[in-house]
Amino acid sequence: MSLVAVGSIALDTVINPFKKAVDALGGSGTYFSYAASYFNKVKLVGVVGKDFPGKYLIEMKKRNVELTGLEIVKGPTFRWTGEYKFDMNVRETKNLALGVFADFKPVLPESYKKAGYLFLGNIHPALQLDVLKQMYVRPALVACDTIDFYIKTDLQKLLKVLKRVDIFFVNDSEAREISGVSNLITAGKKLMQLGPKMVVIKKGEHGCLLMTSSWKFSAPAYPLENVFDPTGAGDSFAGGFMGYISTVKKISKDEIKRALIFGTVTASYCVEDFSVNRYRTLKKAQIVGRFKELKKITHFENI
Amino acid sequence: MSLVAVGSIALDTVINPFKKAVDALGGSGTYFSYAASYFNKVKLVGVVGKDFPGKYLIEMKKRNVELTGLEIVKGPTFRWTGEYKFDMNVRETKNLALGVFADFKPVLPESYKKAGYLFLGNIHPALQLDVLKQMYVRPALVACDTIDFYIKTDLQKLLKVLKRVDIFFVNDSEAREISGVSNLITAGKKLMQLGPKMVVIKKGEHGCLLMTSSWKFSAPAYPLENVFDPTGAGDSFAGGFMGYISTVKKISKDEIKRALIFGTVTASYCVEDFSVNRYRTLKKAQIVGRFKELKKITHFENI
Secondary structure, eight states: OOEEEEOOOEEEEEEOSSOEEEEEEEOHHHHHHHHHTTTSOEEEEEEEETTSOHHHHHHHHHTTEEEEEEEEESSOOOEEEEEEOTTSSOEEEEEEEOGGGGGOOOOOOGGGTTOSEEEEOSSOHHHHHHHHHHOSSOOSEEEEOOOHHHHHHOHHHHHHHHHTOSEEEEEHHHHHHHHOOSSHHHHHHHHHHTSOSEEEEEOGGGOEEEEOSSOEEEEOOOOOSOOOOOTTHHHHHHHHHHHHHTTOSSOOHHHHHHHHHHHHHHHHHHTTSSTTGGGGTOOHHHHHHHHHHHHHHHOOOOO | OOEEEEOOOEEEEEEOSSOEEEEEEEOHHHHHHHHHTTTSOEEEEEEEETTSOHHHHHHHHHTTEEEEEEEEESSOOOEEEEEEOTTSSOEEEEEEEOGGGGGOOOOOOGGGTTOSEEEEOSSOHHHHHHHHHHOSSOOSEEEEOOOHHHHHHOHHHHHHHHTTOSEEEEEHHHHHHHHOOSOHHHHHHHHHHTSOSEEEEEOGGGOEEEEOSSOEEEEOOOOOSOOOOOTTHHHHHHHHHHHHHTTOSSOOHHHHHHHHHHHHHHHHHHTTSSTTGGGGTOOHHHHHHHHHHHHHHHOOOOO
16 A cells, blocks of 8 residues: 655755765655655655755655655755764754745645555644645554654644554653653553554664553664664654555554564664665665564574 | 572662662672572572671572571671662662671682582672682683772773673673773673673663674563662572573573573562562562563564
């Protein structure tokens, strides 16, 4: 079934202790699409300015990312500048220039409105709601993500989104912030009370925790020695998850677990290079390779 | 094969946001022994003062903890006072009174000196070395733990210990401190270069990571909503691990993985109450129950 994703498409300047990337392809919608495209076609919804390099559009199309829902409007593309310090866990936003993203009003093409899977990526919750309302039929699976900024500035709207989604992808710190509790299991339960049937708490280098009312699942991050640029890891994780799950015959517990592992290993490649660079050479077989390796790293036999 | 453990035996005063425990049974050797005793007999080496309550000695004996190596000397038992704040991840040592522990010189009884398994718990690295030297034959498996304090005050002695052990149980922050690197995989590799064939990095609520030169294994913490008192979790983890592994016919990769899971789930009970209280009612079958549950939480099927 088809997969629609809305999110930001940006030009990122990223500084880490080793190197600097200027105006590199970024944004939540981009990372999500590049990751998901290993599994399914992605119908992207977003906006860029006239300054957005055409080569990226060509690349996206080649990767099976449909751009009918991408608006190209007058003005500068959304730009973000961030810096990582030595330990790669602390990110500082140095500059944020919304550009054409400031007035973004997503409009879904007709061909998107019957999609079975919808990912509401990191954009203002009011726009996430708007996208959901434009669907002719409620998709079989709706997932959303958010960022700290919207929790602080428009929690009420975010709560409205949460009421209407099946899966909420959320960072550990955001889960604590929204729920008001420190314990992640309790936080996850409280988040489920807000609407989502499933909460996926992303813990960065510590992996992730999936919770439903009746079962839990936990996966470590794929063990990596060289984390070059963590930007986009969370969106790539959601992309791997949603990309895989949108292709299964029947959504079952087993398939959801596999989706979580595919999210994990797809994201593990993202952080090995700046921007979506790693995906430019990465093959599906390598993703499957780490899937199998992660099985070895986590599985044990009963006594 | 028999299991010898050396560590502190203390009377702890623990304050958390809900309650306070005064002069409760604690210490690394104690937690280790209580946890390991679910799997094997433990030959404990340690020291207490004359003020140490006899009821605890009776309880230890009943739990299959041999006390031939426990010295009872004039003076006060080691006392530690700590406080946990609301989020349970930050511990503050309020008071430390070494008492008889200050002049502790472990002396191994003859019956201990041929043990096949040795755990060098949290005591000064010079004393850990001393215990190892007293063994008639080098045990089949030697593991050690340490604390931040000895890394800061006597790293050279600790490095001598590391040269001679098979397994190093270490916190993530300590692993980073000793290795000087932030990435845990790289840190683990550097620690292995110091001697241990196996490094087990304990990450608290994020579980643990086991590394050898040829394979890795990762386990999440058992998901708990109510963490009442994290004191002793690391020692209980090592206790479950060493207790189990000391009973297997042949130490294999599969058995080591099982040992790590037994360490994880045995420790998960420790934190549910003050001191070793939870172990006073806990049955082996409950440990096995969480072992099986953790399998459900982490296992997934290949595509």
